[in-house]
Amino acid sequence: MELSLVAEFSAFACMMILSVLIGLYYGFVERKQNTVNDYLLGGKHMSVFPITMSLIASHISGITLLGVPSEVYVYGTQYLVIGFINVFIIIIVIYIYLPVFYDLQLTSVYEYLELRFNSTIRGICSLIYAISLILYIPVVIYIPALAFNQVSGLNVHAITPIICVVCIFYTTVGGLKAVVWTDALQSVFTTVSVIAVIVLGFINIGGFGNMIKANADGDRLELFKMDVDPFLRNTFWTVSVGTTFSWITGLGIHPGAVQRFVALPSYNKARKSLIYFIFGMGVVKIFTGLIGMQIYAKYKDCDPVRAKFIQNDRNLLPYFVMDVASKIPGLTGLFISGIVSAALSTMSAQLNTVSGTIYEDFVVKMLGFKVTQLTASVIMKSTVVIVGVVCVALVIVVEKLSGILQMAISLSGVTNGPLLSVFTLGLCFPWANSRGALCGMLTSLAVMSWIIFGAQEAIMSKKLQFVQREVSVAGCPANITILNSTDYTGLYRMNDDVYVSPDVRKIFTLSYNHYSTLGTLIGVAVGLAVSLIFPTEQDYDPKLLTPCIRNFVFPKYMAQDKKPANGKPAPEEYALVPQDTKL
Template identity: 45%
Template structure:
């Protein structure tokens, strides 16, 4: 804890009374909020029912890709809603409140990621027109690499889903006082109910509804917060006084290059090769439309980020001399946004309910898509080979539903682990980096390095997974024993005008962190970059030492940036790759005829 925080709790002549119940009782949902919150959930479910039972999708292409006839703007907003909303709406303002606005540098990463994706990854996937991104790895390498990628994806989802479930539960607990472990089973139950109903069209239009409601609510809350904070000028003055602006120190957890490099790779792993994102881009009829969607995505993502960052600064000004965590009004730092929303907009009937509903529904959307996708991946790549060839569609359906339930139960149980690991933003970025780094490395190895082979991809990804997992587990051990800590910006309780019991604090010896090896003090923003870099380095070295007589790679499997430099346009294949490529060429000819 900083000196400013400690001194604020030892004001001469000030005593700490015992109860904060009088404060918390004022900041809860009203019946207006419950009504509008419930309406938001009902509308989301109705959209799924509409596309699932009334406007039915008759083919796999309709269900998974919207008939490849979607429009750029809805796709872009769906991407923003699924990748920015939920965790980000809750975690970014809290992170800015505690650590300052260094996170704003991630807006640069959004632009860089979109440019790289538009010219490196997206042209390859759009040209191949495949339903699953993992089909690419089988075509480029072999079936074993596809299975490895599916395992990494499974690991990624299982690490990510508990955070997705935890976010809306945390928000609801703050405004309703319902225990978080009663909320999480309900969240999964709702998702299991409608997770397979409406297909991609339902997902996209539900995301659109949720995005419009949540961004509208946060802008309204932002406006009301600006008024209560005395205007934008006062916000910036107070933020500067509280050291919330950019800091040039490169040893910080979120300095300029840490975020520009680290967050760019993290974002690229989601936007460039993630199945959920690529599937939405492939729902657009042309590559030009996909690039337009990327451009709209940049605008939407940056808008949401800036809004969340401003909200974090306004929260700091709002609680400049009376920090909600230190004063006992909230029990976790990540609960500050729901508390602030109820505090600032509680007088507007229904507005807090709509805002919390936006967070809840955005998380539901991500959760339902992930459950469905992961269940299909586990069945196709791990279970189907052990099933009888004459297995019925009905039995397959039962297996998939059982997988969805099993994944949901595991995710709910892992919430108990997540809630003890600290702030949401570091948890989310660290978890995703463990699996997304090697996964991004495999795809990049295939798309940008023509001489890379399956042995190199396998050894590179496994090496990266082992090293980044060791790094992650060791860092969490050090954090649990207070050997690694992130010092937040100064806050105080000097101007609180109510009775409260101060939050307990733990005195930490700042010299303890110096005893930890520098490797384990690397910012969590770098995890995806480290994993991808190890995969590329080891993969290329192993490929160079295991070269066989395999012919050059098919040009369609490489990025246009690399394709132009291929020395030989003639293609011949080993038996394994030839079977896959013959099917691809045949389907390609049918599509163009």
């Protein structure tokens, strides 16, 4: 038993030590992190592979690894349609968002809003982003700590500081290069752990055919529920449309993603990195969905939650791993390393990005002038430490929340729509002005906050409950106490997916997948209406419009003009993609 425990902790310790060593290397051996360009963009000498792996790793947190299997086990496979809609996301980002931001070569993507509208909109959007990130990172930290607790028994609040200290250290010392290469390393741990769990799962349940049969018999298999009702929790349309808006926010305008694309030396490499990332994420979603199907096939006759083997469905994957991998020393530790790696990569990427955002959009503005490169580097590194400490403290709050995947998507939905709407107004609508953009963004933020927090309050008070797929306890041991099934007393069934109290507003039952969709549509609609009602004379560089709109509105505009829209000189390879270049 002691030998097995040593093997588990050795796998975990190996990953943590390697992450620290990478930070030490880029911080002290290759000492090139003392300028803004080096710290945030890696000196623009990054290659496609580490950037792509970093993007994948930073988007695969414990929320994905634990949340998707739990989602599939409880609600079925409809969510997995997300793995097949990637081509639409690629087209939208490549043709609308990426060309403009790559041409501008901005340290902070929110500088675009000042160039297109004004500094007030830039400041508000930066503040919204920083706050949303500070609230999101504790969720990312808590999930792997919970998995570690399930396996090792160590207290969650003893684990989170250790994880965070390692992450803060290599992010602070090594900058973007350390973040990218640790992400690439950590993605290896994550990939190996996921594949190992899938292989062991198939061996344990008797193969792919048994998994499909069990899920079909349990009414879990579903990909093309084509009902267009936006109040159904998961359908083909709520998942595909909602995810498209959400991922455009995460790839097209997210400072972390744009920062990585800009860190590549050419636009073609940035485009390749995006394409590889999208397909990589699709594979990850499908793999984690397979694990959820395996978990159901394993426990179809004895639900671990109702049997009180685990507290709730967020513990399903750690419980499954301990069950199928307990006889192989070190494998459970490898799995935990994969979960923690996913959290570290996401946290480090967000910390590195938020430090640049706070510096460019707040510190420089408050000072009224740019400090020396060394001072700027010190300020950003100090910001990483401060934000990291705050996030550790906020884990206590996250611990009180329930759910994984839906909770994460719901919280991000508060800000995704407003932010995407203001960027879309600037890029796609030449007549949109600062007054319209501000009104649209604030209206969207207010409405989505009201809807989402109203829905969360209804969920916590049990006035809004979602219909879960049937589970069985027929195969459970006779000497255990079984939890009662969900109680819907006082609620009425609004549709196939929702039970709700009569006093809950219907808008609060909107599918969580559509939060980003609705927020974006509200922001764009209000922004355009206000811009048309209160038109203003505008003077901005046509490069601030997306190429397809720019070429239509300004047909005589020469794309070969190499003067950057931000007024900074740029090397030839960073200039705007010529009109005859196929995107």
